[in-house]
Amino acid sequence: MIRLERRPQPSRAVVWMTPVLAVLLTVAAGMALFAIMGVDPVRAVGIIFLSPFSDAYSLSELIVKATPLILIGVGLSLGFRAGVWNIGAEGQFVIGALTGGAVALAFYDISGVWLLPLMSLAAVAGGMAWAAVPAFLRTRFGTNEILVSLMLTYVAILLLSAMVTGPLRDPDGFNFPESRIFHDSALMPQLFEQGRANAGFLVALAAAATGWILLGRHVVGFQIRLMGQSPRAARFAGFREKRIIWFCLMVSGGLAGLAGMFEAAGPVEQLVPALPAGYGFTAIIVAFLGRLNPIGIVLAGFVIAVTYIGGEAAQIQMQLPAAVTRVFQGMLLFFLLGMDLLAGFRFRLRLPRRANVVETP
Numbered sequence: 001m002i003r004l005e006r007r008p009q010p011s012r013a014v015v016w017m018t019p020v021l022a023v024l025l026t027v028a029a030g031m032a033l034f035a036i037m038g039v040d041p042v043r044a045v046g047i048i049f050l051s052p053f054s055d056a057y058s059l060s061e062l063i064v065k066a067t068p069l070i071l072i073g074v075g076l077s078l079g080f081r082a083g084v085w086n087i088g089a090e091g092q093f094v095i096g097a098l099t100g101g102a103v104a105l106a107f108y109d110i111s112g113v114w115l116l117p118l119m120s121l122a123a124v125a126g127g128m129a130w131a132a133v134p135a136f137l138r139t140r141f142g143t144n145e146i147l148v149s150l151m152l153t154y155v156a157i158l159l160l161s162a163m164v165t166g167p168l169r170d171p172d173g174f175n176f177p178e179s180r181i182f183h184d185s186a187l188m189p190q191l192f193e194q195g196r197a198n199a200g201f202l203v204a205l206a207a208a209a210t211g212w213i214l215l216g217r218h219v220v221g222f223q224i225r226l227m228g229q230s231p232r233a234a235r236f237a238g239f240r241e242k243r244i245i246w247f248c249l250m251v252s253g254g255l256a257g258l259a260g261m262f263e264a265a266g267p268v269e270q271l272v273p274a275l276p277a278g279y280g281f282t283a284i285i286v287a288f289l290g291r292l293n294p295i296g297i298v299l300a301g302f303v304i305a306v307t308y309i310g311g312e313a314a315q316i317q318m319q320l321p322a323a324v325t326r327v328f329q330g331m332l333l334f335f336l337l338g339m340d341l342l343a344g345f346r347f348r349l350r351l352p353r354r355a356n357v358v359e360t361p
Helices: 012-036 041-053 056-082 089-106 115-141 145-164 200-217 219-229 231-236 241-268 279-289 294-318 324-344
Strands: 002-006 345-349
Touching (some): 012 294, 012 324, 056 089, 056 241, 056 279, 056 294, 089 115, 089 145, 089 241, 089 279, 115 145, 115 241, 200 219, 200 294, 219 241, 231 241, 241 279, 279 294, 294 324, 324 345
Antiparallel strands (some): 002 345
């Protein structure tokens, strides 16, 4: 019989190398998949992983895709370190875009440098309010925050659709389900003349740096790590579990909401029903690919952004299906979890013992 046995002390080098090995295995499996589909695997993988670096516009698009993934991933990493599983970042992303966009539309005829900060505050408040629901239900009634936050995601998407077809619909939009285009004061400042990269990327880097300091150099980070590794020891030390749960969910909800506002006021420039692009779910892969370390999450955000941009290029140049991006992201998560399993456990082969036979006279 084969069984898994936990390793006494997993090698730190192996643990940190598992994301690299997972990426290499994903590339190999992707080439095998393309060969089965009858597509030139070398050309397809080359387009997916090299074309995002081919020109300045593609590099700018990498930043556009990586920004929300980094922001949301940093927030999720705090909760995952503490054993708080916020799976509903997609809903908090949508609510942040909705509240921030509603402020932009409320001051549609008024311009000022104060508008973007006000939109950011509204987006953070919206994301935190949406994350407060699973936080309250878990700390008050012991409910599972995975199910609650996940179900709230679909409520948020329906709420966005209802708002852009109702109160926030463009009065001059011929009944299309979309809001007005935000005016210039409500749009994110561009980082470069070419491309759509905006200042939200700098905020994402600042959030990652703050998260790294918080986790590694602050007593709150120590409480978060201890709560995740040994909840009983944390309680014995006097740490308040409910306070940590609230803190992690509020931070992750606020950052997800801010990412949603950056998306609406950045590349999209309005509120549309197609705004939820799956960043909240993909950021879960980013958080684990980055080893729940904010600096690693920055690198992981760019790795996943490559699959977005490269997948779109492969669709255009080789007429590959749109699902190729999701397939690559799914394979990456699969191999990452598999490598984590092998890093923490080892297989043991145990033969069944022969039963003692007692002979009776």
